[in-house]
Amino acid sequence: MDRLKGKVALISGGARGQGAAEARLFVQEGASVVIGDVLDAEAARTAAQINANRRAAAAVHLDVTRAADWRAAVDACGREFGGLDILVNNAGVFNTTGLEDTTEELWDTIVNINQKGVWLGMKFAVPAMRQRGGGSIINISSVAGLTGSTGSTAYHGTKGAVRLLTKAAAVQYGPEKIRVNSVHPGIIATQMIDIIPKEQRERFTSFVPLRREGTADDVARMVLFLASDDASYVTGAEFVVDGGLTAT
Amino acid sequence: MDRLKGKVALISGGARGQGAAEARLFVGEGARVVIGDVLDAETAKTADQINSKAGTRAAMAVHLDVTRAADWRAAVETCTREFGGLDILVNNAGIANSGGVEDTSEEEWDSVINVNQKGVWLGMKFAVPAMRKRGGGSIVNISSIYGIIGSGGSAAYHASKGAVRLLTKSAAVQYAGDKIRVNSVHPGVILTPMVEMASREQLQPVIDMAPMKRVAQPEEVGWCVVFLASDEASFVTGAELVVDGGYTAV
Ligand SMILES: NC(=O)c1ccc[n+]([C@@H]2O[C@H](COP(=O)([O-])OP(=O)(O)OC[C@H]3O[C@@H](n4cnc5c(N)ncnc54)[C@H](O)[C@@H]3O)[C@@H](O)[C@H]2O)c1
Ligand SMILES: NC(=O)c1ccc[n+]([C@@H]2O[C@H](COP(=O)([O-])OP(=O)(O)OC[C@H]3O[C@@H](n4cnc5c(N)ncnc54)[C@H](O)[C@@H]3O)[C@@H](O)[C@H]2O)c1
Numbered sequence: 001m002d003r004l005k006g007k008v009a010l011i012s013g014g015a016r017g018q019g020a021a022e023a024r025l026f027v028q029e030g031a032s033v034v035i036g037d038v039l040d041a042e043a044a045r046t047a048a049q050i051n052a053n054r055r056a057a058a059a060v061h062l063d064v065t066r067a068a069d070w071r072a073a074v075d076a077c078g079r080e081f082g083g084l085d086i087l088v089n090n091a092g093v094f095n096t097t098g099l100e101d102t103t104e105e106l107w108d109t110i111v112n113i114n115q116k117g118v119w120l121g122m123k124f125a126v127p128a129m130r131q132r133g134g135g136s137i138i139n140i141s142s143v144a145g146l147t148g149s150t151g152s153t154a155y156h157g158t159k160g161a162v163r164l165l166t167k168a169a170a171v172q173y174g175p176e177k178i179r180v181n182s183v184h185p186g187i188i189a190t191q192m193i194d195i196i197p198k199e200q201r202e203r204f205t206s207f208v209p210l211r212r213e214g215t216a217d218d219v220a221r222m223v224l225f226l227a228s229d230d231a232s233y234v235t236g237a238e239f240v241v242d243g244g245l246t247a248t
Numbered sequence: 249m250d251r252l253k254g255k256v257a258l259i260s261g262g263a264r265g266q267g268a269a270e271a272r273l274f275v276g277e278g279a280r281v282v283i284g285d286v287l288d289a290e291t292a293k294t295a296d297q298i299n300s301k302a303g304t305r306a307a308m309a310v311h312l313d314v315t316r317a318a319d320w321r322a323a324v325e326t327c328t329r330e331f332g333g334l335d336i337l338v339n340n341a342g343i344a345n346s347g348g349v350e351d352t353s354e355e356e357w358d359s360v361i362n363v364n365q366k367g368v369w370l371g372m373k374f375a376v377p378a379m380r381k382r383g384g385g386s387i388v389n390i391s392s393i394y395g396i397i398g399s400g401g402s403a404a405y406h407a408s409k410g411a412v413r414l415l416t417k418s419a420a421v422q423y424a425g426d427k428i429r430v431n432s433v434h435p436g437v438i439l440t441p442m443v444e445m446a447s448r449e450q451l452q453p454v455i456d457m458a459p460m461k462r463v464a465q466p467e468e469v470g471w472c473v474v475f476l477a478s479d480e481a482s483f484v485t486g487a488e489l490v491v492d493g494g495y496t497a498v
Pocket of ligand 1: 012013014015016017018019036037038039062063064065089090091092093094113140141142143184185186187188189190191192193
C-alpha cells in the first residue's frame, strides 16, 4: 500500500491505457501523480476518478513533442505536489506501415512523439529530480525495440532509440541517484492495438508462451517496481513484460 | 580480389574516414561504387584517387545530403545510369555529438537524429526498389557500440544509433522475401576525422577499457563491411557485427 508513499510522479500519455493504469496504481501506493496527455477531457476524467477518494491526481495538457508543455508539466508537479520523483515516459503512437510505404510526414510524427518526447521529458525532469536528491525515470519502449517485424518501420526505430537513450541517461545520471530503465511490453490489450485485425491478434497471441494478451495492469506493476525504492540498485536495465514472446 | 565482382555499391558519407576506406576496398574486390557525401571536393578527390589506382572508372562522386529524399533518389538513379543497377548500400554517413540529456539543444538533437537515423531510413527506402530489380541485395547500416551501450553523454547519438540497430532488424524481416539482407555494424573507436576531433585525454580512458588497448584503422571496419556486402554472408541478415577490440565484451 505504501510503496510510493510521499513520492510525486509525472506520467505522459496517462489519459488512458497503460498510463492511466499506472496513475491509479501509483496513487494506491501512496504517490501523487500529474497526468499529462493531449486528450484533455479523458485526462481530466481519469484524474477525477482517481480523486474520488483523496486528491492525489492532477491533469495537465502535455504534448510531449513541445518543450514548453514539458516545462509547464514539471512546474505543475512542484506547484501542486511539492516536487518530482518519478517520470514515466509512456506517451506513444503506433503504426504498422512498412519501410517504403512510410511517408516523411508519418516518419516525423512518430519519431517526434515516441523518441523526441522521451528525451524532452528527461531533459526537463532531471533538474527537478536533482533538487530532491534523486529519482526514477521509466521509459516505455516495446518488444519492437528489441526485435524486428514485417512492418512498423518508424515505430521500431523509435523504440530502439528509447532503449539506448535510456542507457545513455542511466550512465549520465547514475552519480546523481537518478535511475533510468526501459520497459518493453509485448501485446497489451489497450486502444493502441485496436488497429490490428482480430485474426491477426489471435495469431500473434498463439506465439506468446503464456497464450494471452497482457493487460495494462500487467505492465503497470512492473513500472511500479522500477519507480519504487525496491529497485534501488536497478539502472540502465531493460524489462520485458511480454508473456515470453521474445524468449522464443 | 573478386569478392564483389560485378556488384554496384552506394556508400553514403564516403568522402573520407570509414566510408572512403570501404569505397577503396570494394573497388579492390571488383565492385563499382557511387560515393555520396556533402563534402563535394573531398568526395571528388576520393573517387579520383580510386580511379587512378584502379586504372578504370570504377568510382563516381555525387552530392548526397542523406537527410534529403531528392538527393537519395538522384544517387540511386546515378547507380543505375552509370553502372547499370544497385546491389549494395552502405549507410555510413554520420555525425557525432557529445551533449548529454540536459545540455543538448533541440537544434542539435534534430540535426543528429536527421542525419544518423532519418538518413538511414531514406537510404533504404530509395535503394530497396532498385535492389528488387536485381533480385536481391545487401544493406549495411553503420551503427556504433553506442547503439548497444550507454555513456555519460552523446544522448542524441546514442538514440540515433539505437534506432539504426532496430531499423536494421525491421528491414531485415521486411525484405528477407526479396532476398535483400540488412545488417548493422557497430564500430568501437576508429581513427577517422570524427574521432581525431577528440583530445588524447578524452580517448585514452576509452582505449584503456578495450581489451585490445588500441584504436582501429578504418580498414578494420571496412573488411567487415566487405564480408556483409559479399555473397559470403548469404545467410546473414538482421544481425549485429561488433568491431570494437572487445570493448563491449567486458
Ligand atoms: N499496447 C501495446 O500492445 C503496446 C506494446 C508495446 C509498447 N506499448 C507502448 O506503451 C505506451 C502506452 O500505450 P498504450 O498501450 O497505453 O496505448 P494508448 O493509445 O491507450 O495510450 C497512449 C497515450 O499516449 C497519448 N499520446 C499520444 N500522443 C501524445 C502526445 N504527443 N503527447 C502526449 N500524449 C500523447 C495518447 O493520447 C494516449 O492517451 C506507448 O508508448 C506504446 O508505444 C504498447
Ligand atoms: N570513428 C569512430 O570511432 C566511429 C565509431 C562508431 C561508429 N562510427 C560511425 O561510422 C560512420 C562513419 O564515420 P567516420 O568515423 O568515418 O567519420 P567521418 O566524420 O570521417 O565520416 C563521416 C562522413 O559522413 C559525412 N556526412 C555527414 N553528414 C552527412 C550528410 N548529411 N549527408 C551525407 N554525408 C554526410 C561526412 O561529410 C563524412 O565524410 C558514422 O556513421 C559514425 O557514426 C564511427
